[in-house]
Amino acid sequence: GEQVEQRPPHLSVPEGDSAVIICTYTDSATAYFYWYKQEPGAGLQLLMSVFSNVDRKEEQGLTVLLNKKDKQLSLNLTAAHPGDSAVYFCAVSATGGADRLTFGKGTQLIIQP
């Protein structure tokens, strides 16, 4: 079945710097890609979803890149601020919304004030 590797597991960057998280997946049939943010004691907050026909998507200081050739998905937070400190998960699905999500292990992001 699908496997998703996420790196790094921990990331600490100064406020104002960029942070990059990368996921690789195995199933070439995967078509839907998601990034979630989880704050302590809370559920998963959807940051961005991308369909496989999109290579790049930008929203509110976040950039998602999808490289289907290398089966790689990345999340770039530009000008990070302390409120961005959280655990970030990538997730993939074959048929968005109608199938299970397979998650990466998560990245603990700390933004240093």
Add this chain to the structure above:
Amino acid sequence: NAGVIQTPRHKVTGKGQEATLWCEPISGHSAVFWYRQTIVQGLEFLTYFRNQAPIDDSGMPKERFSAQMPNQSHSTLKIQSTQPQDSAVYLCASSLGDSDYTFGSGTRLLVI
């Protein structure tokens, strides 16, 4: 729209007792998913329903775990004879079935 509602938020049970977790999906969403989150294993798929029918329970432990969706407004996950290794955050998500998933805040289960 109150989002996906999970109750209780926290539950403590004694080893061997039964635990029932509730999920109320967003009204109109046809798909409901259950996941388990632990530090060691991360987020694991358990089961899901579409239009109340069970579609895939391949992630459910074969013993002691069961899930139901008796109507479109709620789903339950029941764990019989709870064990310490069942301690986890159980997350429910719902979807219209065509794109995005909305997660609840989860139920943190502690088995002592």
